[in-house]
Amino acid sequence: MVEPLETALARVRAGVLDDETLVRALASGRRKGQDRPAWKRVELRYVDLKAGRRLQVTRYDDTQAHTTNHDDPAAALDALLAEPFGNWHVDTATETIQVRVTKSGDAAVGVQARSGPAPVREHDRSKARLLAEDDPVLRELGISDAHGRVKPTRRAKYRQIEEFVRELAAALDDAGDRLRPTADRPLQVVDLGCGNAYLTFAAHAWLTRVRGIPTRVVGVDVKEQSRRHNTEVARRLGVADEVGFVVGGIDDVVLEVRPDVVLALHACDTATDDALARAVDWDATLVLAAPCCHHDVSRQLRDAEAPAPHPMLLRDGILRERFADTLTDALRAGLLRTRGYRVDVVEFVGSEHTPRNTLIRAVAAGTDRDRARAEVTGLSEAWHVRPRLAELLDR
Incomplete structure (x- = not known):
C-alpha cells in the first residue's frame, strides 16, 4: 500500500x-x-x-x-x-x-x-551470530562438533558462512518489497557451482528459520558426485523438499522456476561471467557473485598497450594481475548497471582455497543505463579489452 x-x-x-x-x-x-x-x-x-x-x-x-x-x-x-x-x-x-x-x-x-x-x-x-554455532546445518556439514561448537580447524569456513549470510541479509533488505515470497510462491534461489553446498545450506537455513521466508533452493554443479552427496545431506537435515540439486553447467542448466536470487561464489575466471549473464537472462532480482581468478582480462592486458600515463601498471606481472582483477570486476559491475541493476562491490572474506575477497552484490532496482554504457565503453576502449560478460550480454 x-x-x-x-x-x-x-x-x-x-x-x-x-x-x-x-x-x-x-x-x-x-x-x-x-x-x-x-x-x-x-x-x-x-x-x-x-x-x-x-x-x-x-x-x-x-x-x-x-x-x-x-x-x-x-x-x-x-x-x-x-x-x-x-x-x-x-x-x-x-x-x-x-x-x-x-x-x-x-x-x-x-x-x-x-x-x-x-x-x-x-x-x-560475537554472540549475535546470524547462524548459531550449534545450528543443525553446521553440525551436519562437519563445521561444528556434536556439542555445537565450531571445530578449531573449521573457523575460517564458519567465518565465510557468517560473512556470506550477512551480505545476503543486506541485499535482501536493499531489495525491499521487490521480493514478495509467499507459501504458494516461495523465494527461488539458485547456487551456481555449489560444490559441497556449504553456502547453499546456510542460505536456506538462515532464510527459512531465522528470517521466516518460504524458500526453495537449487544447487547446480557439474559433478554427479556433488549432487548425490548434497542430496543425502538435505535428506538427513529433513529439507529435501526445499533444497534440491541438479547436475549441469552454469551456461546450460535448465530450471523449472525462474530464480529470484542467483548465487555464484568463487566461480573461476569467466565462469563468473557465465553466472552473471544467466542471472540477467533470468531477470533475477538479487545477484551475489564472489569471483575467483581473472585470467581472461589479464591475458588481454598482456598484449595491450596501456594508455598514457599508465604503462607501469602493466609492466610487472604481479601488478598486471592485480590490476586485471580490479578492471574485470569494475567492468562486470558496470555491465550489470547497463541492465538496470544497482551494484555494490564490497569486501568478502576469502575461502581457504583462494585469497580473493571481493563480492559483487546487485539488486534489480533501476539505474542510469546510458551513463553506465558510456562508462563501460570508455573503460574498455581505453585499456583495449573486451570482457567476456559483454560478449555474453550482446548475444
Whole structure:
C-alpha cells in the first residue's frame, strides 16, 4: 500500500522505539533525486549493558562499521529518519515492516506477520551470530562438533558462512518489497557451482528459520558426485523438499522456476561471467557473485598497450594481475548497471582455497543505463579489452 511518507516513517519510528519487541531495523539506499545519506546503511537493535538498555546503532561507510550506544533512542532515531534513506526495514517479534520511498515522495509500505528467534540483547556482537554455532546445518556439514561448537580447524569456513549470510541479509533488505515470497510462491534461489553446498545450506537455513521466508533452493554443479552427496545431506537435515540439486553447467542448466536470487561464489575466471549473464537472462532480482581468478582480462592486458600515463601498471606481472582483477570486476559491475541493476562491490572474506575477497552484490532496482554504457565503453576502449560478460550480454 502507498501512504504519505510522514505516516510511514511514524510507523517505522514506533516499531524501532519499542525496545521489548524490536529485533532489528535497517536503513539503506537513497531517495530519488536527493543527495546520498551520510551512511551507506545503518542497523539498529537494543543491547543490555550494565548501565541499562541502549539503542545500538551501527553505521556503515564504504570500508568499515561504526557502532555507538544511545541512552536516548528517540533522539538517535529521529536524526536517522531525517536522512534521505530510500528504504527502511524493521523486524519485530510479531511483524516485518518494509518502507520504500517512491519517486513521487510517498512511501510504498508492506507489513507482514513474522515469527522467529527472540531479540538478541547481548552487547558482545560475537554472540549475535546470524547462524548459531550449534545450528543443525553446521553440525551436519562437519563445521561444528556434536556439542555445537565450531571445530578449531573449521573457523575460517564458519567465518565465510557468517560473512556470506550477512551480505545476503543486506541485499535482501536493499531489495525491499521487490521480493514478495509467499507459501504458494516461495523465494527461488539458485547456487551456481555449489560444490559441497556449504553456502547453499546456510542460505536456506538462515532464510527459512531465522528470517521466516518460504524458500526453495537449487544447487547446480557439474559433478554427479556433488549432487548425490548434497542430496543425502538435505535428506538427513529433513529439507529435501526445499533444497534440491541438479547436475549441469552454469551456461546450460535448465530450471523449472525462474530464480529470484542467483548465487555464484568463487566461480573461476569467466565462469563468473557465465553466472552473471544467466542471472540477467533470468531477470533475477538479487545477484551475489564472489569471483575467483581473472585470467581472461589479464591475458588481454598482456598484449595491450596501456594508455598514457599508465604503462607501469602493466609492466610487472604481479601488478598486471592485480590490476586485471580490479578492471574485470569494475567492468562486470558496470555491465550489470547497463541492465538496470544497482551494484555494490564490497569486501568478502576469502575461502581457504583462494585469497580473493571481493563480492559483487546487485539488486534489480533501476539505474542510469546510458551513463553506465558510456562508462563501460570508455573503460574498455581505453585499456583495449573486451570482457567476456559483454560478449555474453550482446548475444
